[in-house]
Amino acid sequence: MSDSGFEELVNTHGRHVLNVALRTVRDAEMAQDVYQEVFLAIWRRWSQYTGPVHWGRYLYRVTVRKALELARGRRPAAVELDDCEPESSGAGPDATLRLEDLQRKLTESLAKLPERQAEVFVLSRIEGLDHAEIADILGCTPNNVRVSLHRAVKQLASEMCDYLD
Amino acid sequence: MVSHEHFKDQLVGLALGELSEAEGSEVRAHAMECNQCRAELRRLERLLECAGGRKGMSADEPLHASAQRDLLAAVRGETKPKMIARPELRRAWVWRRIMTSSIAKMAVAAAVVVAAGLFGLSKLPTKEAGRSPLSHLLSTACAAEESLFAGTKIVHIQNEIIVQALGTPESVPGLNEVWLPMCALKPDGQLQFHQLKLPAAAESYVVTDHSWYDPVTGCFTRVLKAGDAVVLGNSYDGRFIYDATTGPSGVVQVASQAIAAGFQPPQSPAEYLGLAPGLKTALAQDDSMVQGVEQGTLADGVAVHIFKVGMSNPDGQVNNSWWLFKVRDDDTTIAEKEFILFGRPRLLIRRVLTESVEAPGVSWNLNELEGTGAQAAQPVSVTPDMVLPSVSVQHMVERAKFETYVFSAQPAWTGAVQITDCLDPASPGSRMFILTARAEDHRHLVLVQSPTYNNMLGPVVKAGTLVYTSPNGFKVWGGGPQKWYSQILLQSAQWFIKDKPSEDRIGYVLESPAGTFPALAVNGPVTDEELHKLVDSLIPAQDYLNAQAGSGKGQGR
Numbered sequence: 243m244s245d246s247g248f249e250e251l252v253n254t255h256g257r258h259v260l261n262v263a264l265r266t267v268r269d270a271e272m273a274q275d276v277y278q279e280v281f282l283a284i285w286r287r288w289s290q291y292t293g294p295v296h297w298g299r300y301l302y303r304v305t306v307r308k309a310l311e312l313a314r315g316r317r318p319a320a321v322e323l324d325d326c327e328p329e330s331s332g333a334g335p336d337a338t339l340r341l342e343d344l345q346r347k348l349t350e351s352l353a354k355l356p357e358r359q360a361e362v363f364v365l366s367r368i369e370g371l372d373h374a375e376i377a378d379i380l381g382c383t384p385n386n387v388r389v390s391l392h393r394a395v396k397q398l399a400s401e402m403c404d405y406l407d
Numbered sequence: 408m409v410s411h412e413h414f415k416d417q418l419v420g421l422a423l424g425e426l427s428e429a430e431g432s433e434v435r436a437h438a439m440e441c442n443q444c445r446a447e448l449r450r451l452e453r454l455l456e457c458a459g460g461r462k463g464m465s466a467d468e469p470l471h472a473s474a475q476r477d478l479l480a481a482v483r484g485e486t487k488p489k490m491i492a493r494p495e496l497r498r499a500w501v502w503r504r505i506m507t508s509s510i511a512k513m514a515v516a517a518a519v520v521v522a523a524g525l526f527g528l529s530k531l532p533t534k535e536a537g538r539s540p541l542s543h544l545l546s547t548a549c550a551a552e553e554s555l556f557a558g559t560k561i562v563h564i565q566n567e568i569i570v571q572a573l574g575t576p577e578s579v580p581g582l583n584e585v586w587l588p589m590c591a592l593k594p595d596g597q598l599q600f601h602q603l604k605l606p607a608a609a610e611s612y613v614v615t616d617h618s619w620y621d622p623v624t625g626c627f628t629r630v631l632k633a634g635d636a637v638v639l640g641n642s643y644d645g646r647f648i649y650d651a652t653t654g655p656s657g658v659v660q661v662a663s664q665a666i667a668a669g670f671q672p673p674q675s676p677a678e679y680l681g682l683a684p685g686l687k688t689a690l691a692q693d694d695s696m697v698q699g700v701e702q703g704t705l706a707d708g709v710a711v712h713i714f715k716v717g718m719s720n721p722d723g724q725v726n727n728s729w730w731l732f733k734v735r736d737d738d739t740t741i742a743e744k745e746f747i748l749f750g751r752p753r754l755l756i757r758r759v760l761t762e763s764v765e766a767p768g769v770s771w772n773l774n775e776l777e778g779t780g781a782q783a784a785q786p787v788s789v790t791p792d793m794v795l796p797s798v799s800v801q802h803m804v805e806r807a808k809f810e811t812y813v814f815s816a817q818p819a820w821t822g823a824v825q826i827t828d829c830l831d832p833a834s835p836g837s838r839m840f841i842l843t844a845r846a847e848d849h850r851h852l853v854l855v856q857s858p859t860y861n862n863m864l865g866p867v868v869k870a871g872t873l874v875y876t877s878p879n880g881f882k883v884w885g886g887g888p889q890k891w892y893s894q895i896l897l898q899s900a901q902w903f904i905k906d907k908p909s910e911d912r913i914g915y916v917l918e919s920p921a922g923t924f925p926a927l928a929v930n931g932p933v934t935d936e937e938l939h940k941l942v943d944s945l946i947p948a949q950d951y952l953n954a955q956a957g958s959g960k961g962q963g964r
Contacts, residue, residue, distance in 0.1 A: 248482070249479065252475060252478065252479070253475075256471065256474070256475055256478075257465075257466065257471055260466040260470070260471055260474055261464070261465045261466055264464055264465070264466050264470075265461045265462070265464045268461060268464070270466070270470055273466065273470075273474075274470065274473065274474045274477070277474045277478065278474065278477060278478050278481065281478050281482075282478070282481060282482070285482050341457075341460075344453075344457050345457060345460070345461070348454070348457055348458060363458070367455055367458040367459060368458050368459075368461045368462060369462075370462055388425075391423070392419050392420070392423075395419050395422070395423065395451060395454065395455070396419055398454055399447070399450050399451050399454050402450075402454060403450065406449075406450035406453045406454055407446070407450065
């Protein structure tokens, strides 16, 4: 495959990869890191892709996996908020900040889930794919997907209990 | 009897929507009776709602462009691959990114009203003293444009509007289509502002723009076509103004209206025909919009000076969109102007032909267009009334798709409040409303209510400080990039307030009880008491109408 073929791949699928990463980690800079690592990994093996590749499915899988992997390595986000809090809110916690906390906690909790459960949860509840599509992407059965999703939801609800009440 | 444990196990299935209607009803009925299950179900639903809330997230164009640029540079070996970022910087960086995204969209929304100024809604005297050298050069080009319409013979000008190719569909407002302000003359001699909607396509395409003008009589004809399909026609035959529009059936209809008493069109046809409508006026308002100039050549080798014209963003850099005016060195006329959005050329408007003719190619009354019809390859369309000045509160309530507010009483230090209805280009199909009030002490007031602002100002709010919570439920946020957005707001209302934004201007974002985010700017300092009274007086426009019913008084009438 040619260099221009790689560039075409980036042009065709790049925005989707970035969007999936952004939705998974909800952090623009980390999403950029995911984007770069996913495509650089492909680039390093570019000469080995000799046959037809179902790029859409493949990129979905590796992007979610890489995003969760980077999220696992991230230090707790609460520390990072300090430099951007409003100088003086004056009105106690408002709904927007609570929602922001909840979203941050969701990313942290996803990072703690077993890999398969986290992938299934992201693909199902954030990406909106059905069980058959997810099974196709992850190479498992729809029933595996269903079971993983139930476990993920239970685990997340438990992990995030204080934030969801 | 079915146990609590059984129902508890079903809660995840219920939240995920996997249960049948009967099963779901049964589990939900149990949850109503069981505090533990009810709380657990609420948690599950909140969790899934939280996850589902991410579905609409997508990277904005600057983020995507940055990621792509870094990647391709790394692949080409130009830079080392950028790996995991510094966590301690991440949050601030993300904030800036979100801010940039929001501000870009906010600016797109504001741009339409600024564009209205750029296209000559107001008529200010040309200011020569204190003008920047760049602005002066561009003014020379404006004068050369005006000279094209001088003489005694009918002048014919043909321009091309080239919509540049866009490879893949984009989700960023303004990339899937380009909106070009377009002037037309009204029977009262004033200019009307339409918005030409030019959809992006995989291949570039051309809209032709023919104008004929008779310097002796002032008659003119202007016709825009996409292929053979008429997009817009506007003309004046000495007695009537004619407007050609294409109906849903694709057939052109021409409407005529007699000119009003005291009809006085703009002094120069260059204000509504040619390549520089409104440019002179815009320069008179704010010559800092000329960001720079460089030398270049046109495709045919003609030497030009290229002027970059656009607004600045908070860090003083030119914003995401700007125009490049290419002025010929030989006769100082404007040869081309190019619209750049997010670094991409989106439109190229160039002069193809200027000639003297004996008669217009299309009659002054557009007679030849009536009843014609053709299918354009690209669905170019016209949205009328880009800007409607001085509308009523009733009008605002009827056209707004969100809760709007008005001041229940005229602010203490200003004159009467006027309402302007504008297209909100970053929220297609929606309108934005600008409440403006002039002040003797130049502390003019502008309040903008817009679907785009409502959607995008949350991050801006969080960047600021809560300075006041009003008894009527408004939160007032100050600080952050208030200098920047207050400048945009005040520029948006230039046509009315007729003063440049002052150095001590101040901006606030209001968070309304309805969850909307009106943006407020005052062209000078306000005391806490003045600000509080102002915000306290805001009421839903519908309530205002109800209270005013029968009195015949009110804002924007």
